[in-house]
Amino acid sequence: MAHIVVPEAEAILDKEFPALDHGFVRLVDYMGGDDRIVQSARVSYGQGTKTVREDRGLIEYLMSHQHSSPFEQVILTFHCKMPIFVARQWIRHRTARVNEISGRYSVMEDEFYVPAEEQIRYQSQSNRQGRANDEVPPELSQKVLKILLKGQRELYETYSDMIEDNIARELARINLPLSLYTQWYWQIDLHNLMHFLDLRLDHHAQWEIREYGKVIAMMTNAVAPMAYAAFEKHVLNAVRFSGAELQGLANLLDGKEHGLKGIGKTEFELKLQKVSHSSS
Ligand SMILES: Cc1cc2nc3c(=O)[nH]c(=O)nc-3n(C[C@H](O)[C@H](O)[C@H](O)COP(=O)(O)OP(=O)(O)OC[C@H]3O[C@@H](n4cnc5c(N)ncnc54)[C@H](O)[C@@H]3O)c2cc1C
Numbered sequence: 001m002a003h004i005v006v007p008e009a010e011a012i013l014d015k016e017f018p019a020l021d022h023g024f025v026r027l028v029d030y031m032g033g034d035d036r037i038v039q040s041a042r043v044s045y046g047q048g049t050k051t052v053r054e055d056r057g058l059i060e061y062l063m064s065h066q067h068s069s070p071f072e073q074v075i076l077t078f079h080c081k082m083p084i085f086v087a088r089q090w091i092r093h094r095t096a097r098v099n100e101i102s103g104r105y106s107v108m109e110d111e112f113y114v115p116a117e118e119q120i121r122y123q124s125q126s127n128r129q130g131r132a133n134d135e136v137p138p139e140l141s142q143k144v145l146k147i148l149l150k151g152q153r154e155l156y157e158t159y160s161d162m163i164e165d166n167i168a169r170e171l172a173r174i175n176l177p178l179s180l181y182t183q184w185y186w187q188i189d190l191h192n193l194m195h196f197l198d199l200r201l202d203h204h205a206q207w208e209i210r211e212y213g214k215v216i217a218m219m220t221n222a223v224a225p226m227a228y229a230a231f232e233k234h235v236l237n238a239v240r241f242s243g244a245e246l247q248g249l250a251n252l253l254d255g256k257e258h259g260l261k262g263i264g265k266t267e268f269e270l271k272l273q274k275v276s277h278s279s280s
Pocket of ligand 1: 094129192205
């Protein structure tokens with residue numbers, strides 16, 4: 001089978017789906033879908049597409065046995081607009097091909113991320129990389145918003161002044177903050193895209209990048225729904241237990257205490273919570 005057309009993907013192609021206050025994700029193009037995964041898995045023994053039920057079973061088998069290369073045959077290209085601090089986390093996924101807007105070439109637009117008031121939280125005590133659940137009093141969140149807006153406005157004014165004085169754009173931009181929006185084309189294969197989603201939809205990832213993860217997950221599901229369902233089942237909603245944790249599970253099944261202590265206990269209990277959430 002030559003070029004694969006997926007009607008659900010065609011329906012969202014080239015449309016901007018918003019993320020955060022000024023960002024978006026747009027599916028620019030895709031190559032392949034569930035059919036391509038099935039064809040490439042079967043090519044080794046020369047059998048074509050079978051029934052939908054058998055295709056689904058094959059995709060599940062591939063996913064659950066980490067037979068990942070057929071998923072690499074599917075490619076997605078996105079146009080994304082995100083704050084620079086989100087882009088810095090995103091760019092760590094090294095297997096994508098990226099073309100980003102150049103602040104050396106273009107004048108950067110006056111667009112900055114300002115968190116919604118409810119996103120302004122205290123530093124978490126349990127997760128050193130994250131924000132706490134407790135709400136911040138409105139006076140304090142208003143103060144934070146004022147500080148952010150004032151800094152953004154002042155820095156953009158000084159940037160514009162330097163541009164007007166014909167200072168090189170590559171120098172004029174260097175004081176611009178992480179909240180400034182950038183844009184890129186991002187192309188990645190489905191296997192590595194699912195790895196990205198696994199890490200960036202997780203609650204350990206920063207809320208802002210998770211918002212992009214949700215939009216990209218919806219688009220991935222449109223391109224390859226069987227693969228996405230298998231990914232949800234075998235990766236996203238799955239949990240990996242260490243040897244000590246498996247012993248803890250065996251203890252629980254025997255009606256005893258699990259026996260894990262300290263940080264190991266916290267991690268184990270969080271995994272059990274994930275199990276109960278994904279099965280509810
Ligand atoms: C919650 C969270 C917190 C994080 N905190 C930090 C932090 O504080 N500081 C920090 O620096 N980073 C941090 N990271 C980034 C993290 O360490 C990874 O760099 C990032 O998640 C990309 O993951 P990856 O390497 O598996 O993905 P990819 O780069 O997409 O790689 C996918 C797979 O290909 C392999 N691969 C890719 N390129 C190569 C290569 N050249 N050679 C060999 N194998 C390769 C990888 O090992 C991996 O298995 C954080 C990530 C998350 C999700």
